[in-house]
Amino acid sequence: MGVCCSIQGRKRCQLKHAKSPKKTPEKNSEVQGSHGTNTQTVFPLTYVKDVEDLRQNPGYSNVCIFTYVETRLATEEFRPDHIVGEGGFGVVYKGLIDENVRPGFPSTAVAVKDLNPHGFQGDREWLAEVNYLGQFSHPNLAKLIGYCCEDDHRLLVYEYMSSGSLEKHLFRRSGCSLTWSKRMKIALGAAKGLAFLHGAERPVIYRDFKTSNILLDEDFNAKLSDFGLAKDGPMGDQTHVSTRVMGTHGYAAPEYVLTGHLTARSDVYGFGVVLLEMLIGRRVMDKPVIDKGLGRELNLVEWARPLLNHNKKLLKILDPKIEGQYSPRAAMKVAYLAYLCLSENPKGRPLMSQVVQYLKKFQTKDVSHEEAMLRKVACRHGVTRDKAPNKSPRTPMRKRNPTRSETQKDGCKQRNEPGKGRSRCEPSPRA
Ligand SMILES: Nc1ncnc2c1ncn2[C@@H]1O[C@H](COP(=O)(O)OP(=O)(O)O)[C@@H](O)[C@H]1O
Numbered sequence: 001m002g003v004c005c006s007i008q009g010r011k012r013c014q015l016k017h018a019k020s021p022k023k024t025p026e027k028n029s030e031v032q033g034s035h036g037t038n039t040q041t042v043f044p045l046t047y048v049k050d051v052e053d054l055r056q057n058p059g060y061s062n063v064c065i066f067t068y069v070e071t072r073l074a075t076e077e078f079r080p081d082h083i084v085g086e087g088g089f090g091v092v093y094k095g096l097i098d099e100n101v102r103p104g105f106p107s108t109a110v111a112v113k114d115l116n117p118h119g120f121q122g123d124r125e126w127l128a129e130v131n132y133l134g135q136f137s138h139p140n141l142a143k144l145i146g147y148c149c150e151d152d153h154r155l156l157v158y159e160y161m162s163s164g165s166l167e168k169h170l171f172r173r174s175g176c177s178l179t180w181s182k183r184m185k186i187a188l189g190a191a192k193g194l195a196f197l198h199g200a201e202r203p204v205i206y207r208d209f210k211t212s213n214i215l216l217d218e219d220f221n222a223k224l225s226d227f228g229l230a231k232d233g234p235m236g237d238q239t240h241v242s243t244r245v246m247g248t249h250g251y252a253a254p255e256y257v258l259t260g261h262l263t264a265r266s267d268v269y270g271f272g273v274v275l276l277e278m279l280i281g282r283r284v285m286d287k288p289v290i291d292k293g294l295g296r297e298l299n300l301v302e303w304a305r306p307l308l309n310h311n312k313k314l315l316k317i318l319d320p321k322i323e324g325q326y327s328p329r330a331a332m333k334v335a336y337l338a339y340l341c342l343s344e345n346p347k348g349r350p351l352m353s354q355v356v357q358y359l360k361k362f363q364t365k366d367v368s369h370e371e372a373m374l375r376k377v378a379c380r381h382g383v384t385r386d387k388a389p390n391k392s393p394r395t396p397m398r399k400r401n402p403t404r405s406e407t408q409k410d411g412c413k414q415r416n417e418p419g420k421g422r423s424r425c426e427p428s429p430r431a
Pocket residue numbers: 084085086087088089090092110111113142158159160161162164165212213215225226228
């Protein structure tokens with residue numbers, strides 16, 4: 001994508017502009033309307049300008065202000081073995097806030113993020129997290145329990161997400177435990193989080209959608225965390241906001257990297273990258289692929305995108321760790337969604353509210369769960385396990401190759417889905 005990181009070793013960084021952003025707003029507003037997901041927001045959104053302002057107007061009613069001593073107590077003096085993650089912002093510790101930390105506080109497992117004072121990110125990103133997470137409340141956004149801005153300390157206290165990040169599960173060295181069903185559940189949850197932000201009265205662009213910022217609770221419900229780069233979206237007849245190009249290599253939308261024009265569809269591209277990573281089990285920043293025909297290196301998106309729209313080739317690139325857990329038909333449809341989200345042309349990408357509706361169709365229970373249910377039923381009826389009906393809605397891939405008729409069926413159904421009635425390369429333009 002020609003993205004270039006200005007500061008070595010930083011995960012999240014400023015990305016280079018190819019040309020300076022236009023100042024005049026274009027026609028056709030891209031501001032999206034509200035949608036039907038479960039939302040609860042405090043409006044109007046009011047942001048504190050700086051830390052001094054926050055100290056004087058600590059007005060987020062659901063967010064606690066902690067002292068530095070309290071954060072130290074909660075994390076047992078920031079014990080190294082409590083570290084659960086580290087990003088561009090600083091180190092994240094697991095902690096507990098209870099009676100001993102603050103009398104009367106119900107015992108709550110937390111994650112405490114401590115801004116590295118020598119790091120790349122400063123007050124601005126810290127404040128963005130307080131401003132956005134302090135005012136939003138949604139089942140697919142991480143809950144900000146509180147913060148500390150005593151003296152030079154900048155800490156954020158979130159609800160603890162016991163299953164950690166999607167990155168950890170998807171790319172762990174010791175084998176990935178994420179089943180197809182879990183991946184679909186996570187994709188839907190994360191999509192709902194983005195759809196909520198885009199559909200808010202004052203739309204918000206998340207700008208740093210990637211696997212390490214998608215956190216999972218014990219039931220693998222996905223929540224977006226890390227709002228350091230979030231930004232107010234275009235309003236009224238604005239089509240985009242012009243901004244310094246910030247984000248993470250591989251996930252930033254090409255037009256945003258080129259022009260600095262930020263729209264909600266930049267997030268949709270990032271979503272497409274994550275969906276691709278979930279489908280093929282490879283990191284977007286993995287080694288480039290050499291295309292002998294073209295005689296040059298292709299990054300993962302360039303290489304994989306055409307294959308997402310090619311049924312036979314697609315089945316060969318899907319993550320072997322989930323083989324047999326999905327029907328080829330479902331895999332093709334989800335891959336097609338990723339294909340649309342990764343459109344070079346932002347208008348070819350679906351809205352996140354459409355992505356949510358689409359992904360709802362691919363929610364299934366885990367095979368292990370289904371087997372357990374079958375076993376229970378079998379026991380109740382006095383049937384041994386071998387005699388229990390061995391039916392699962394997910395037919396193993398090896399047994400059910402994509403046949404022509406299946407492809408035809410898919411073709412018919414696609415009229416109700418993104419890109420309806422059009423060539424797969426030319427998804428429908430959105431309102
Ligand atoms: N609430 C949380 N619960 C559990 N782990 C967390 C939580 N918040 C962050 N982490 C872990 O810390 C990592 C970095 O957190 P993040 O908020 O993305 O920080 P940064 O702004 O530095 O990128 C995450 O990828 C995750 O592994």
